[in-house]
Amino acid sequence: MNDGSTSTMGSDPFTRFWTDMMGQMATVGLTPPAMNPDMADQMRKAFFSVLSKHAEEFMRSEQFLAAMKQSLDNALVFKQQMNQFMQQNLKAFNMPTSNDSDHVALLVRGMEERVMEKLEDMESRMERLEAGRNGQSKSAPAKAATAGKGRKGRR
């Protein structure tokens, strides 16, 4: 995210942040002779703007991302251990666990899918039958006309 506007690359982050902020304040006219009653507001805006930019830069850095991954992994391990502990306790008391409810949910879902598939299958068979019947009734007059010519024609 660094646009190269800071000329102090390589210096410590605080110096870069400070140089950026002072630079931005100068661009909005906060040099001493141009001070006005809104000075505090403008200083605050400049401060937040630079702080925002550096915060985003930091949150994209490898250092932050690695720390985020580490804390996420730790949180997952902790939560997993808690889940296991709760499950063992619930089992000991003959209570249903979240695994049991997941199992039931999956069974219901599986059954629902099978029923829906069957229904769809039945629907398509019905449609085919109806289409066949409609086709038969539509072609019935034609067949009736050819009926006199013998059964062979109908076959």
Add this chain to the structure above:
Amino acid sequence: MATAPETHNPWAAAMPGMDMFAQPMQDFMRKMWAVPNIMQTAQQVRVGATPSRAVYREDALRLLRYESDVEKTYETPLLVVFALVNRPYILDLRPQKSVVRQFLNRGFDVYNIDWGVPADGDRFLGLEDYVGRYMDHVVDHVRERSGCDKINILGYCMGGSMSAMYTALNPEKVRNLMLLAAPVDWSTHDSLLGVWCDEKYFDVDKVIEVYGNMPAEWLQNSFLLLKPVQNLLEKYFNFYDKMDDQKFVEDFMAMETWLNDNIPVAGETFRQFVKYCFQQNQLIQGKLEIGNERVDLGRITCPILNLTAQHDHLVPCGQSMPFNDAVGSKDRKIINFPAGHIGMAVGSRAHRELWPQACDWLGERSDELG
């Protein structure tokens, strides 16, 4: 705002330098007087400005139909599809800032999907359920109610991606498609969210295996951290500046109510969305499969209006704009508006300039009554 009364302070007359302190002190006292009013406003805050009625329910989902005194002009109804991570009333937050009202006032019949809060047992619901089943049932219901073969869809954020997927799978049911800050191409990492979701740092399979559904608090904190200075500092300084302005306080409280009203996302849907969209970018490449069907954006041939936000930190324009090149439609338009992700829905300027344009666009492409 009323200007502060002139100071008749004997100390100020005696010591001119005291003015420097008198004015901020007066401001501070005026703001402190406003505190009880702020507390009252916070308790009485109302969100969801337009009366609505649930006309269809399926599991946790509710389909809301908005009521209005304005006579209907258009036969083709509009279905609003919002993301799964927040409540849908952001599009109808306050009477003066309601996208829903914009369309109602133009004579559209407006519906909105409230996905509801997934329970622990809903962790197995995937995109095939949300897009292939729920959305399809809702669209069929709206079609049946309105007597129209095709309806208009407006998808916001993740709801926009889902609407694009749905339209690609069912092009015969969609008359016009409007996307609002909707990501479809995750190849760029302009957004911080894209960086954080990189598979190198974020093992979504593990998270869902352990947590089941994606917890609302996680989502909320992630969104807050995308702009930490704005969300955790600047916002409150601005609030202090304007805390004696009743209208500002009402809007602020309504927005805070919505921002803090996150809901969990069904685990499997979250996993699929992060894995197949954020990490593998399958949608724009035509590789995404929902159920057993491949989602081919090229199958979309209806008119497209793609509304993108220039200052969007969540869904940068680069994630939305490629949609118009991927579809098979000839009638397609992009409006890149100078606003942020939420500002597109609740910003005063958006309601003055953007939404009237969007209503015109939709009106020209919808069937009129009679």
